[in-house]
Amino acid sequence: MKAIRYGFWAIVGLCLIFVGIANREFVTVKAMPTAFADFLSISPTIELPLFVVIMLSVGVGLLIGFLWEWVREHRLRSDGRAKAREADQLRKEVDELKKAKASAEGDEILALLDSPTR
Known part of the structure; x- marks a missing residue:
């Protein structure tokens, strides 16, 4: 069963490596739409490889x-x-009811047998 699990994770790892190799080009990630960024006169952007953007999104x-x-x-x-x-x-x-019943009957041996063994 461990071999199947390790095999599965090896395949997932290879797929992630292949996605990373296939998407190495840099892309610009913008924090807000262009019209809104122009209105506020700020434009927070960052350039990252595409596979980093994909992995972070996941x-x-x-x-x-x-x-x-x-x-x-x-x-x-x-x-x-x-x-x-x-x-x-x-x-x-x-447990309290068992103790009360045993003490009412007067049999100490039964009281010991009925008591929990924790």
């Missing part, structure tokens, strides 16, 4: 997607934490 897209998914699943995580707290509370209550 990386920023992944980060935005991960952030979006993390925010979307907030409700599920908070529900899970609430259920875990409720389960812990119920476990403690059951």
